[in-house]
Amino acid sequence: MKDFPLKHVSIRVPWHDAGWAGTVCHKPHLNGACAKLKGITANKDDLAEQQIAGQSLDEIPCEKWPCCVEERATFMAPFEITVIKRHALAKKSPDQYGHFVETPQRFPAFSAGILPFRWMMKGNLADYQELYELDLDDSREPELGYDTNWVHEAQNQTALLNSFAAHIRREDSLCLFYAKHVPFVEGVGRILIGVGRVKAVGGLTEYSRSREGMRGMVWERPLQHSIRPNGQDGFLMPYAELLKIAEQDQSIDLAPYVAHAPAEQWEEFSYASELVCHDAAISALLSIENALGRIETDFGIATEWQRQWLHDELIRLWKVRGPFPGLGAVLKAFGLSRGIFVAHHLQQRVGDNADPWPEVDLAFSNPGKLPQELRRDLKELATTWKSLSSPRRAWLRLLSRFELTAEQAEILYDETARAKVGWGESDRNLINNPYRIYEISRQDPRGIELLTVDRGVFPEDVVRLKHPLEQPSQLESSLDFRRVRAFTIQALENAAAAGHTLQFAGSLAEEIRNGKTQPKCLVTADILAAVAPKMEPEVMAIVSGDQVALQLKRYETIRELVRKQVVGRVGGQRHVVALNWSKLIEEKFGSPGDPQERAAQQEKASALLELAESRFSVLIGPAGAGKTSVLGFLCSAKAIKDDGLLLLAPTGKARVRMQELASGAGIRAQTIAQFLLQQGRYDALTGRYHVSDKPKATGFGTVIVDESSMLTEDMLGALFDAVQGVKRFILVGDPAQLPPIGAGRPFVDIVSKLKPANIETRFPRIAPGYAELTIERRQIGSERPDLRLARWFGAVSPAAGEDDVLSAEDETYSALRFVSWSTPEDFKEKLISVLAEELNLTDPHDQRGFNKTLGAITYQNNDYFNSTRDGKPGAVAKIESWQILSPIRGMTFGVSDINRQIHECYRANLVEFASRERNRVIPKPAGDERIVYGDKVINLTNHRRDGKRVYPRDGAIGYLANGEIGIIVGQWKTPKMTMKPNIIKVEFASQPGFTYDFYANDFKEEGDAALELAYALTVHKAQGSQFGLVILVLPEGHPIISRELIYTALTRHQDRVVVMYQGQLSRLKEFASPHRSETARRRTNLLTECKMLEFPQAKGSIFLQDGLIHRTSKGLAVRSKSELLIAEALHSHSIPFEYEKPLSIGGKTRYPDFTIEDDISGRIIYWEHLGMLDREDYRSSWAKKLKWYNESGILPVATANIGAPVLVTTEDSAELGLDMAVVTKIIREVCGG
Structure with missing residues (x-):
C-alpha cells in the first residue's frame, strides 16, 4: 500500500443525553437533536425508545436497539457491540443485490465506526484517482438501470476505503468527535464533543452472500480510541454539567461555552467521517481549550488536566505539521501531478519540523533520487523550476507555509488567476504583507481564512524559531502591525455579522485577545488607538468623545452615501404635487363616522402630503395603522406613476403586497436581492450586497421599500448606489420590529434622525421627511387585546390602562389566548392539544x-x-391560514x-x-x-x-x-x-x-x-409575513428573546394569536422593559455619533445606544420622555421610587408607572402618567384602570383616607407636553419632597 501522509479523523455522532456510553437516552422522546440526522429521522421510534429509556444495550435484545446505534451513538460503550449490517440496496434492487444477507460487524469497547461518505461518492471517483493514483475504474461500476451517487463495485470500494484508512496512524492520529446538532446551540454546526487518540483501526468487512454474485464491502470499519470516563488520554466536553446548570437558570446562554470545529476546514468535519489536516486539528484543539477555559472561569468546573493534555498535544502537532504544510498543494499548482506524494516523501526524508525545500531543488535536479512512482513530470518541469526568479521562488516558498487546498493554491499561484476571481494583488505586495492573502479573499467562499495565514506566518515557537520567515514577510513580534490589522479586520467582520458596524477599541482588543489563535495576539486598546490611522484604507479610525472606535472602510462609504441621500434630500427642494389627499381618502372610505376615524383619515392625508413632496421620507407605524392604504393612494396617483415606480421589499411575501399596490400600473415589484442582482450589486453565491462602479439604473422617479426594518446597511447602501435620477425615496416599516440579520439598523437610525424631539405630543405626527401613523384600525382595532399586548413591546408607550392584558390568562378573548406550559414534556402534549382545538380537528391525531x-x-x-x-x-x-412561531430552532x-x-x-x-x-x-x-x-x-x-x-x-x-x-x-x-x-x-x-x-x-x-x-418558523423567518392564526411559543427567560422579537411575533397574525408561555405570565412583562431592546444594543454611527449608555443589571451591565432609549441619570430605562422627566424630578428631590413595580390585588396584577413608599409617613403613592388622552381608546382604557384603582381602595389624594395608599396622575398636553410645574407640585405636596 502507498505511503500516505499522516492525517487525523473526524467522526460525527448524534447528540445523546446519557453520554454515548452504550445506553438508551434518559429521555429519548425529547432528543430531537439526534433526529436531524437522516439515518435517525427515518427510523426513530420515540414510543419504543421510551420503553427502554436509560437501559444498557448489553441488557436489551439487539432488535430493540435504538436506530442511533448505527450513527455511532455508542462510542463510549465500555463493552463490545456487534451490529448487524444490511446492504442498503438488497430490497430496492433484488436482481443485483438480493444475494447480500445480514452481516455481523464487531465493534470493540470504546470504538466508533469511521464511514467516509465523501470518498464513496461516484462523482468524486476521478478526483481521488488523480490525487492518490488509486486502482479505480469507473467502467467496473455496475449498470443499475437508474442514476446513483455511490460507488458500488467492491474493488473500487476497497481501494477508496483502504486509502482513507491508510492516512490514519495508531497513537499518532487524533480522533475528533463532533455533532451537527445539539439542543443548546442554534442551527446547524460542527460542535466538538470530544477528542482522543487513535488506538487501533479495524479491517474491512465484506457483506455475506447467499449465492454467487457481485461482491460488496461494508463501508464502515471500527476505530478504537483512547477516551475513558476517568482516563487521562482524551476526554469528552463537559456539556452535561453545563446543561444541569442551565436547567436551574434558563437565562444562561451556553453558546460561548461550546467548542466549534474550525470554519476554515468545514468540509473536514463533514460526511460522517473525514480526514483532518494538522492545521484543522490544531484549530480544533485551540477551540476546545478556549471553551474549557471559559467553562472553568465562569462555572467552576475543573478542566486543568484536560487543558494540560491539549497543551502537550498542540506542541506535538506543531512539530508534525512542520513549517511547510502546503508544499504538496504548491507543487501540484506548479504542475506536478503527484505533488502531494512528492512533498510527503521529501518531508519524511528530512523528518518532522524540518525544511524540505533543499530536497525539492535536489529532486528537480536529479529525479532519480525519488522512487520510480514519484518521478512523473519532474524531468519535464526541471527547466521551468530552475528558471524561476528569486521573487517567484520566494512567493512559492511563502505559499507552502499555509495548509491550502489544491483549489486555493491554484488561485494564489499567479496574479492572473487571482485577478480572475477578484483577489487582485501582486506577488510583491503579498510577500511584503502575507496577511493580505486573508484580507483580499475574505469575501469569497474559497478564500483563505485568517487562522490559516496566521499559522503559516506566525506559528508556535517550536516551528517559528527554528524556521523563521524570510524578510520582508517576517514578523518580529506577535503585535506586528500587519498581524494586528488582520485580526482587527476579522473582529470587525464578525461584529458586522452580529449587527455592529463599528467597535470601540477596548471591546475590540478584548475580542482579539480572546481569539482562538496561538500564539495569542495580546493587543490592547492603547495599541489599537495608536496604530488605527495606519490601518487605512481597510479600517477607519473614528474618535467618539474620549474613545477611539474602528470601522471597516465599506461602512464609512455607506455612511457617507446614506447621509447624503437622507440629510441632503430632506433639506432639498420639495416637490409640488397638486392633489387633495383628504378628498381622495374620503371618496374611498366615506365620511368619518366617529372622531377616531376622522383622526385616522387626517393623519393619512398628512402623511401622503409629506411622502409626495419630500425627496426622502419614512412612513412608519404599527401593524394595522394603514401604511399599505397610504401607499396605495400614493402609487395610484397619476403624477407619481408617470415618473416611474420601483417597488421593493426584502422578502417574497412583502414583495407580493407591494405588487398589489402596482396593480394595473404595468409595474412588477421585486425583492431587493432580485433587483440588485440585476444591477451587479448582489452576489447570489455569497449573499453579499455591495456598492459597485457598474452603471446605475434609471427611469424610477419614486422608489419605495417596504419592511425597511429588515434592511442592513449593506443592502441600503447598495440600493442607494444602484439608482440615479430618483425624485423621492420612501422607506416604509415599523421600527419596533426586529433589527435586520446583518450589519446595522439603518431604518431605525434614519427614523431616529428625522423624528422631532416633541413627537410624542404631536398630532398628526408629521415632520420633514417623517410620517407616522398611530391609529390602528385593522378589524376596527386598537381596543383588541392582541394589539394592546403588542404595544407593550413596541416603540409607542402603551396606554396607562393597557397593563390589564398582562394578567388576562383566565379571560377569554376572541383574538388572544394564553396557554401556560412548564416542562418540555408538558409543552409537547399541550402543543398538539392547542393545534387540535385551534384548527378544529376531531382529535389530536x-x-x-x-x-x-x-x-x-x-x-x-x-x-x-x-x-x-x-x-x-x-x-x-x-x-x-395558520403558523407556529418560536424564537429558537433548538430544544x-x-x-x-x-x-x-x-x-x-x-x-x-x-x-x-x-x-x-x-x-x-x-x-x-x-x-x-x-x-x-x-x-x-x-x-x-x-x-x-x-x-x-x-x-x-x-x-x-x-x-x-x-x-x-x-x-x-x-x-x-x-x-x-x-x-x-x-x-x-x-x-x-x-x-x-x-x-x-x-x-x-x-x-x-x-x-x-x-x-x-x-x-413552525423562527420569528425572524416570519418577518414580513402575515397569517390568520399564530401560535407563539415563548420559553421562559431564554437569552435570545428581546422586546423586538416578541413585538414582531405578536404582529404576524390577522385574526388570532395563541401565546404558549413557560412559567408565569408575569415574566412576559420583563421582556417589555426598554433595556431588553436588541436594536439599541447595536453599535452604529450611520447618522449620529455612537454613544453607548450603561444600564447596570443583576449580573454585570448592558450598553444601549443613546437616543434610542430613555435613561435616567441613575441608569434606569423608562418608556417615554415624559416618564424620564418625572423620574429625574423625583431623583432631584431625593424621592426613592420603583418603576413599573407589580401591584397585585384581587387576583389582578397591574404596573403603576412609579411606586413611592414614604418611610416617614408610611404612605404608598402610585403615580400614573397618562399620555395621549386625546385618543378615545386611551381614555377608555384609563377609565377602566381608574375604576380598578378605586375599587381596590386606591383613591386620589383629595378623597383618600389618611394613611391609605393614594393615586396621583399627570398628563401630556398636545400643545405643551408635560407641565413640569405640576410634577414639582405633586412631589412637594404629596411625596414629601
Missing part, C-alpha cells in the same frame, strides 16, 4: 382534518394538494423539534406512503426532515430557479426569495407517467399559479437544503 387546514381536497379516500390552475385556487391558498420547543413532532403526528401516513418501493405515486421523502407531498415548506436562499424548473414558464418570475412559504403539490404519478415520481413540485404563496421543481441534489446531507418544513 386527525390527519385528514390537518390536511384540510393545508388546503387538501379529499377524493376517493385520498387527500390531494392541488396546484392553482385555470382560475381555481389550489392548496396554497390556505398555506398562510424541544424550538422550530426543528416542533416541525418533527407535527410531522410524526400528522404526516406519518404520507411518509409511509412515499417510502414504498412498489406502487409509489409520489416522490420519496426528501432530506433530513423527510419532506413529502403535501408538506408546508420554506425556501431558504435567494436564487434563480427558471427554465425547466418552473411551470408555466410564461409569466414566471423564475426567482425565489429567502423565506417564501409554499406547499408541495407534486409529483403525483399519473397513468401516463412511465418513471417513478422523483421531482418535488412546490407552489409558493407569493407566486400562485406557478410550480417550482426541486430534485434530490437540493437536499444534500452536508450542505444546506433548499427547503425546510415550515409548520
Whole structure:
C-alpha cells in the first residue's frame, strides 16, 4: 500500500443525553437533536425508545436497539457491540443485490465506526484517482438501470476505503468527535464533543452472500480510541454539567461555552467521517481549550488536566505539521501531478519540523533520487523550476507555509488567476504583507481564512524559531502591525455579522485577545488607538468623545452615501404635487363616522402630503395603522406613476403586497436581492450586497421599500448606489420590529434622525421627511387585546390602562389566548392539544382534518394538494391560514423539534406512503426532515430557479426569495407517467399559479437544503409575513428573546394569536422593559455619533445606544420622555421610587408607572402618567384602570383616607407636553419632597 501522509479523523455522532456510553437516552422522546440526522429521522421510534429509556444495550435484545446505534451513538460503550449490517440496496434492487444477507460487524469497547461518505461518492471517483493514483475504474461500476451517487463495485470500494484508512496512524492520529446538532446551540454546526487518540483501526468487512454474485464491502470499519470516563488520554466536553446548570437558570446562554470545529476546514468535519489536516486539528484543539477555559472561569468546573493534555498535544502537532504544510498543494499548482506524494516523501526524508525545500531543488535536479512512482513530470518541469526568479521562488516558498487546498493554491499561484476571481494583488505586495492573502479573499467562499495565514506566518515557537520567515514577510513580534490589522479586520467582520458596524477599541482588543489563535495576539486598546490611522484604507479610525472606535472602510462609504441621500434630500427642494389627499381618502372610505376615524383619515392625508413632496421620507407605524392604504393612494396617483415606480421589499411575501399596490400600473415589484442582482450589486453565491462602479439604473422617479426594518446597511447602501435620477425615496416599516440579520439598523437610525424631539405630543405626527401613523384600525382595532399586548413591546408607550392584558390568562378573548406550559414534556402534549382545538380537528391525531387546514381536497379516500390552475385556487391558498412561531430552532420547543413532532403526528401516513418501493405515486421523502407531498415548506436562499424548473414558464418570475412559504403539490404519478415520481413540485404563496421543481441534489446531507418544513418558523423567518392564526411559543427567560422579537411575533397574525408561555405570565412583562431592546444594543454611527449608555443589571451591565432609549441619570430605562422627566424630578428631590413595580390585588396584577413608599409617613403613592388622552381608546382604557384603582381602595389624594395608599396622575398636553410645574407640585405636596 502507498505511503500516505499522516492525517487525523473526524467522526460525527448524534447528540445523546446519557453520554454515548452504550445506553438508551434518559429521555429519548425529547432528543430531537439526534433526529436531524437522516439515518435517525427515518427510523426513530420515540414510543419504543421510551420503553427502554436509560437501559444498557448489553441488557436489551439487539432488535430493540435504538436506530442511533448505527450513527455511532455508542462510542463510549465500555463493552463490545456487534451490529448487524444490511446492504442498503438488497430490497430496492433484488436482481443485483438480493444475494447480500445480514452481516455481523464487531465493534470493540470504546470504538466508533469511521464511514467516509465523501470518498464513496461516484462523482468524486476521478478526483481521488488523480490525487492518490488509486486502482479505480469507473467502467467496473455496475449498470443499475437508474442514476446513483455511490460507488458500488467492491474493488473500487476497497481501494477508496483502504486509502482513507491508510492516512490514519495508531497513537499518532487524533480522533475528533463532533455533532451537527445539539439542543443548546442554534442551527446547524460542527460542535466538538470530544477528542482522543487513535488506538487501533479495524479491517474491512465484506457483506455475506447467499449465492454467487457481485461482491460488496461494508463501508464502515471500527476505530478504537483512547477516551475513558476517568482516563487521562482524551476526554469528552463537559456539556452535561453545563446543561444541569442551565436547567436551574434558563437565562444562561451556553453558546460561548461550546467548542466549534474550525470554519476554515468545514468540509473536514463533514460526511460522517473525514480526514483532518494538522492545521484543522490544531484549530480544533485551540477551540476546545478556549471553551474549557471559559467553562472553568465562569462555572467552576475543573478542566486543568484536560487543558494540560491539549497543551502537550498542540506542541506535538506543531512539530508534525512542520513549517511547510502546503508544499504538496504548491507543487501540484506548479504542475506536478503527484505533488502531494512528492512533498510527503521529501518531508519524511528530512523528518518532522524540518525544511524540505533543499530536497525539492535536489529532486528537480536529479529525479532519480525519488522512487520510480514519484518521478512523473519532474524531468519535464526541471527547466521551468530552475528558471524561476528569486521573487517567484520566494512567493512559492511563502505559499507552502499555509495548509491550502489544491483549489486555493491554484488561485494564489499567479496574479492572473487571482485577478480572475477578484483577489487582485501582486506577488510583491503579498510577500511584503502575507496577511493580505486573508484580507483580499475574505469575501469569497474559497478564500483563505485568517487562522490559516496566521499559522503559516506566525506559528508556535517550536516551528517559528527554528524556521523563521524570510524578510520582508517576517514578523518580529506577535503585535506586528500587519498581524494586528488582520485580526482587527476579522473582529470587525464578525461584529458586522452580529449587527455592529463599528467597535470601540477596548471591546475590540478584548475580542482579539480572546481569539482562538496561538500564539495569542495580546493587543490592547492603547495599541489599537495608536496604530488605527495606519490601518487605512481597510479600517477607519473614528474618535467618539474620549474613545477611539474602528470601522471597516465599506461602512464609512455607506455612511457617507446614506447621509447624503437622507440629510441632503430632506433639506432639498420639495416637490409640488397638486392633489387633495383628504378628498381622495374620503371618496374611498366615506365620511368619518366617529372622531377616531376622522383622526385616522387626517393623519393619512398628512402623511401622503409629506411622502409626495419630500425627496426622502419614512412612513412608519404599527401593524394595522394603514401604511399599505397610504401607499396605495400614493402609487395610484397619476403624477407619481408617470415618473416611474420601483417597488421593493426584502422578502417574497412583502414583495407580493407591494405588487398589489402596482396593480394595473404595468409595474412588477421585486425583492431587493432580485433587483440588485440585476444591477451587479448582489452576489447570489455569497449573499453579499455591495456598492459597485457598474452603471446605475434609471427611469424610477419614486422608489419605495417596504419592511425597511429588515434592511442592513449593506443592502441600503447598495440600493442607494444602484439608482440615479430618483425624485423621492420612501422607506416604509415599523421600527419596533426586529433589527435586520446583518450589519446595522439603518431604518431605525434614519427614523431616529428625522423624528422631532416633541413627537410624542404631536398630532398628526408629521415632520420633514417623517410620517407616522398611530391609529390602528385593522378589524376596527386598537381596543383588541392582541394589539394592546403588542404595544407593550413596541416603540409607542402603551396606554396607562393597557397593563390589564398582562394578567388576562383566565379571560377569554376572541383574538388572544394564553396557554401556560412548564416542562418540555408538558409543552409537547399541550402543543398538539392547542393545534387540535385551534384548527378544529376531531382529535389530536386527525390527519385528514390537518390536511384540510393545508388546503387538501379529499377524493376517493385520498387527500390531494392541488396546484392553482385555470382560475381555481389550489392548496396554497390556505398555506398562510395558520403558523407556529418560536424564537429558537433548538430544544424541544424550538422550530426543528416542533416541525418533527407535527410531522410524526400528522404526516406519518404520507411518509409511509412515499417510502414504498412498489406502487409509489409520489416522490420519496426528501432530506433530513423527510419532506413529502403535501408538506408546508420554506425556501431558504435567494436564487434563480427558471427554465425547466418552473411551470408555466410564461409569466414566471423564475426567482425565489429567502423565506417564501409554499406547499408541495407534486409529483403525483399519473397513468401516463412511465418513471417513478422523483421531482418535488412546490407552489409558493407569493407566486400562485406557478410550480417550482426541486430534485434530490437540493437536499444534500452536508450542505444546506433548499427547503425546510415550515409548520413552525423562527420569528425572524416570519418577518414580513402575515397569517390568520399564530401560535407563539415563548420559553421562559431564554437569552435570545428581546422586546423586538416578541413585538414582531405578536404582529404576524390577522385574526388570532395563541401565546404558549413557560412559567408565569408575569415574566412576559420583563421582556417589555426598554433595556431588553436588541436594536439599541447595536453599535452604529450611520447618522449620529455612537454613544453607548450603561444600564447596570443583576449580573454585570448592558450598553444601549443613546437616543434610542430613555435613561435616567441613575441608569434606569423608562418608556417615554415624559416618564424620564418625572423620574429625574423625583431623583432631584431625593424621592426613592420603583418603576413599573407589580401591584397585585384581587387576583389582578397591574404596573403603576412609579411606586413611592414614604418611610416617614408610611404612605404608598402610585403615580400614573397618562399620555395621549386625546385618543378615545386611551381614555377608555384609563377609565377602566381608574375604576380598578378605586375599587381596590386606591383613591386620589383629595378623597383618600389618611394613611391609605393614594393615586396621583399627570398628563401630556398636545400643545405643551408635560407641565413640569405640576410634577414639582405633586412631589412637594404629596411625596414629601
